[in-house]
Amino acid sequence: MIHRVTDSLNDMKRHAIYGLLAEFENSEDLLSAAQRAHEAGYRGLDAFSPFPIEGLADAVGFHSTRIPLLCLVGGLIGCFGGFFLQYWPNVFGYPLDIGGKPYNSWPNFIPITFELTILCAGLATVLGMLALNGLPTPYHPVFNVPRFELATRNRFFLCIKAWDPKFDLQKTKEFLATLKAKEVSEIES
Amino acid sequence: MSPDAPDKTAAAQPASPFLGPGHSYASVTDKISSIVLVEGTRKGWLAGFAIAFALFMLFNMAVAYLLYIGVGIWGINIPIAWGFAIVNFVWWIGIGHAGTLISAFLLLMRQAWRQSINRFAEAMTLFAVACAGMFPLLHMGRPWLFYWLVPYPDTMGTWPQFRSPLVWDVFAVSTYATISLLFWFVGLIPDLATLRDRAKQRLAKVAYGVLAMGWRGSAVHWRNYEMASLLLAGLATPLVVSVHTVVSFDFAIAIVPGWHSTIFPPYFVAGAIYSGFAMVLTLAIPLRYFYKLEDFVTERHLDNMGKMLLATGLIVAYGYVMETFSAFYSGNQYEKFMIMNRMTGPYAPVFWLLIACNIAIPLTLLWSSRIRRNVLALFLISLVIQTGMWLERFVIVVTSLHRDFMPSAWGMYYPTIWDWATFIGTIGLFFTLFLLFIRYLPMISIFEMRELVHKTRD
Numbered sequence: 001m002i003h004r005v006t007d008s009l010n011d012m013k014r015h016a017i018y019g020l021l022a023e024f025e026n027s028e029d030l031l032s033a034a035q036r037a038h039e040a041g042y043r044g045l046d047a048f049s050p051f052p053i054e055g056l057a058d059a060v061g062f063h064s065t066r067i068p069l070l071c072l073v074g075g076l077i078g079c080f081g082g083f084f085l086q087y088w089p090n091v092f093g094y095p096l097d098i099g100g101k102p103y104n105s106w107p108n109f110i111p112i113t114f115e116l117t118i119l120c121a122g123l124a125t126v127l128g129m130l131a132l133n134g135l136p137t138p139y140h141p142v143f144n145v146p147r148f149e150l151a152t153r154n155r156f157f158l159c160i161k162a163w164d165p166k167f168d169l170q171k172t173k174e175f176l177a178t179l180k181a182k183e184v185s186e187i188e189s
Numbered sequence: 190m191s192p193d194a195p196d197k198t199a200a201a202q203p204a205s206p207f208l209g210p211g212h213s214y215a216s217v218t219d220k221i222s223s224i225v226l227v228e229g230t231r232k233g234w235l236a237g238f239a240i241a242f243a244l245f246m247l248f249n250m251a252v253a254y255l256l257y258i259g260v261g262i263w264g265i266n267i268p269i270a271w272g273f274a275i276v277n278f279v280w281w282i283g284i285g286h287a288g289t290l291i292s293a294f295l296l297l298m299r300q301a302w303r304q305s306i307n308r309f310a311e312a313m314t315l316f317a318v319a320c321a322g323m324f325p326l327l328h329m330g331r332p333w334l335f336y337w338l339v340p341y342p343d344t345m346g347t348w349p350q351f352r353s354p355l356v357w358d359v360f361a362v363s364t365y366a367t368i369s370l371l372f373w374f375v376g377l378i379p380d381l382a383t384l385r386d387r388a389k390q391r392l393a394k395v396a397y398g399v400l401a402m403g404w405r406g407s408a409v410h411w412r413n414y415e416m417a418s419l420l421l422a423g424l425a426t427p428l429v430v431s432v433h434t435v436v437s438f439d440f441a442i443a444i445v446p447g448w449h450s451t452i453f454p455p456y457f458v459a460g461a462i463y464s465g466f467a468m469v470l471t472l473a474i475p476l477r478y479f480y481k482l483e484d485f486v487t488e489r490h491l492d493n494m495g496k497m498l499l500a501t502g503l504i505v506a507y508g509y510v511m512e513t514f515s516a517f518y519s520g521n522q523y524e525k526f527m528i529m530n531r532m533t534g535p536y537a538p539v540f541w542l543l544i545a546c547n548i549a550i551p552l553t554l555l556w557s558s559r560i561r562r563n564v565l566a567l568f569l570i571s572l573v574i575q576t577g578m579w580l581e582r583f584v585i586v587v588t589s590l591h592r593d594f595m596p597s598a599w600g601m602y603y604p605t606i607w608d609w610a611t612f613i614g615t616i617g618l619f620f621t622l623f624l625l626f627i628r629y630l631p632m633i634s635i636f637e638m639r640e641l642v643h644k645t646r647d
Contacts, residue, residue: 027643034408046407046408046409047407047408048405048406048407048408049406049408049411050214050218050383050406050636050639051214051379051406051411051636051637051639051640051643052411052412052414052415052636052640053408053411056408056411057408057409057411057412059408060408060409062408062409062412065412065413065416067413067416067417067420068416068420071420071424085340086351089340089348089351090348090351093348094346094347094348098352101352105352108351108352109351111354111357111360111361111431111435111438112351112356112357112360114427114431115357115360115361115364115428115431115435116360116364118364118368118424118425118427118428118431119364119367119368121420121424122367122368122371122421122424122425123367123371125417125420125421125424126371126374126375126417126421128417129375129413129414129416129417130402132413133407133409133410133413133414134403135378135402135403135404135410136402136403137402137403137405138403139403140403140405142405143405148405149386149387150386151386151405151406152218152379152382152383152385152386152387152406152636153214153215153218153219153383153386153387154213154214154215154218154639
């Protein structure tokens with residue numbers, strides 16, 4: 001979490017360049033490059049790929065996602081909220097004696113409770129996913145690199161950000177060149 | 190190396206039953222995105238859209254007249270107060286179920302073959318639910334008061350009857366529509382980014398760019414994204430079962446003979462999947478033919494869907510058998526009369542046509558793998574099944590209601606031209622939306638096809 005906050009604060013400081021972007025031809029090269037960059041001590045890493053690659057998030061130092069927690073919280077809100085929505089009117093708000101049935105006839109309240117559990121859990125999951133990913137992002141520097149449009153086609157990219165304490169334009173460029181990168185470009189911020 | 194040079198990896202790729210040979214990341218991306226971005230509007234598409242849109246206008250006309258006069262323009266009466274509106278509602282919502290099942294349940298089962306059919310199946314779900322939702326609303330008579338179904342602290346001091354399955358239905362269907370929309374949209378985000386990056390025209394670039402919300406395929410994004418997709422699949426799977434269960438409660442909780450039955454929930458869910466898979470085939474077969482997608486929607490996909498039809502069809506057949514058995518086993522004279530009336534009464538031709546369409550024709554032919562791989566045969570069978578499933582709902586709604594306990598309260602139901610106009614009109618609405626979808630959005634999930642290319646390489 002702290003890592004992510006410093007990440008965005010550092011992004012905001014606007015270095016002259018945002019970082020360096022190395023292009024790879026396949027997912028294996030990107031994965032090993034990301035691992036080696038992490039081993040070399042770089043922490044301001046991000047990797048981009050046209051499809052999800054197993055282990056890549058771990059390689060850039062992102063180990064756990066909070067989405068399941070958000071889903072659970074959403075589901076619990078929906079579950080208790082949904083039951084209360086029916087319990088309150090039937091027991092307090094507008095109690096009606098129908099054929100001597102109990103006011104709190106809970107088995108009848110289960111279907112709506114279930115539906116609202118799913119609804120709230122689903123909304124929390126999707127909105128949480130967008131929020132944790134920082135979407136929508138109206139502007140992002142990586143798009144300044146023309147070849148980055150291939151990140152949604154058939155090319156794989158590794159980015160080392162300029163805020164990384166170990167970042168040095170020349171040395172990092174040389175380091176990236178050792179990683180089977182096809183091309184290394186500077187990202188204007 | 191130029192971006193258009195063929196990937197070295199492509200040539201070495203072994204044939205996968207779910208993907209044509211020789212595909213690379215670039216080729217699947219270009220093939221699917223070019224349908225939207227490069228090929229433009231085709232004459233065939235335009236002709237299809239013209240027909241669909243004309244039918245949609247027929248729907249609007251029928252609805253306008255309905256709002257002007259009232260539900261009396263339909264054939265509904267007492268005792269058959271439900272009529273076409275509920276028949277069509279159940280039919281459409283059932284069709285939607287296969288989309289969710291393909292994208293959610295098969296994702297949990299890690300079935301690779303879902304990847305090339307899930308996108309348009311989900312779109313089908315969404316549009317089918319939109320069509321389904323029309324009918325209960327219009328059937329209310331005063332649809333502008335639909336919000337009375339929603340629990341809110343109103344000045345009348347009243348609340349919806351939470352013990353009624355009709356209110357459960359409101360929650361089930363609206364949750365289903367929302368979750369289907371979310372699932373579909375989440376699946377689209379990476380593909381919208383692909384279209385944004387491929388688009389040459391400024392307008393297209395901006396439109397897809399706004400919708401993609403700045404997606405850039407970061408490893409962190411993908412991690413959150415995959416987890417969210419998995420959780421949504423886990424939520425949608427029980428949801429899809431619950432929705433048709435609740436729809437069946439609309440019937441099963443009543444005491445009407447022919448409705449009051451505990452087999453309804455499983456048998457409705459199976460029937461929904463049966464008709465839904467038939468609809469997926471009805472859509473997939475022309476799509477793969479007209480857009481040359483045989484590499485992505487292979488014979489193996491059609492074969493698998495044929496098997497799904499066979500399996501769910503057999504469950505439906507079991508439902509029919511048990512319904513008949515328990516009517517006689519119950520010893521209840523009304524139940525026995527209902528089943529005899531269904532088979533020999535005034536609506537008997539409809540019943541036997543239903544048995545022919547749902548049981549006799551498909552469940553004998555689909556055992557043959559030659560027929561499951563015969564595109565034309567499968568297409569015709571899918572149409573037969575959809576007709577059969579529509580007739581099934583007609584039989585359940587109409588024959589159960591028209592002769593219940595008291596012979597003095599018996600009646601007949603005849604649909605009017607407005608019933609037909611509304612029903613055919615929603616088919617127009619469905620295809621209007623669907624054709625717009627295949628024109629402006631990728632009909633096959635591009636990033637999942639790239640993933641499939643990646644996996645088949647290993």
